[in-house]
Amino acid sequence: MGNASQKANRAVSEAASASRSPALQMLARAGYVFIGLVHILVGAIALQIDRGQGGQADQSGAIGSLASKPGGPVLLWAGFAACAALALWMVGEAVFAARSExxxxxxxxxxxxxxxKAVVFGVLSFTFAVFASGGSKISSQSASDFTAKLMAAPAGVVLLIALGLAIIGGGVYYAYRGVTRKFMKDLQDPGNARTAVEWIGTVGYAAKGVVLALVxxxxxxAAATADPSKSTxxxxxxxxxxxQPYGVFLLAAVAAGLVAYGLYSMARARYGKF
Incomplete structure (x- = not known):
């Protein structure tokens, strides 16, 4: 039994060490570039909606817009590989954190x-793969379907409310990190770019916090009204x-903030601690 446990621990250590390779680190950094690109596109689509044009302002809408561009499939497969590498890197981070002193x-x-984070990046990687393979995924419908299924489960309404509160809590935490600039701890010293990175990070984290709170x-x-279609x-x-009243201005501000978060993510690809 002891030998089996030692072998398992050794296998976990070796797998975690393999996830720290320089090649994987480079690909994982590229993952932040694609995350930034997705946020910039979501912000751009939101601005289109703000001007009365159509569009789907979420990950699926952003990635779907890339699929229609020349060379889109190649770009999507690159996004899949980069985000998968970032997810794998975070798995290694989780293992090292759990085994730390x-x-x-x-x-x-x-x-x-x-x-x-590994789960979030893994889901984004999967979305890239779906579109690269010629498929499509409508996030708003998926959210409604998930809500309906959970609502039908025992204690489903309670679980949904708990999930909603957790996501709101995540939004508050994002906004807090933005206002206090604690996100700078994730970066190496950006040198002359520090002021710009601080600015886009502050605005971006605050905007992402607002968006998560809305979700x-x-x-x-949806849980309180027993109407899954409201979870979009x-x-x-x-x-x-x-x-909402003054919604045109509010949506424009949040959209600009999402673009700022995208730019910060790209800066993190360059200056992030790995």
């Missing part, structure tokens, strides 16, 4: 954070914002 609470927080609110509204994800959240 830091105190238990901090260790658990770091491991959970890295694991959560969480829509989930809670990022696209629905932005369109709901645009329909």
């Amino acid at each position: 830091t105190e238990s609470k901090k260790k658990l927080q770091n491991a959970a954070s890295a694991a959560g 969480g609110i829509l989930i809670i509204v 994800g990022l696209d629905g959240g932005l369109k709901t914002l645009g329909s």
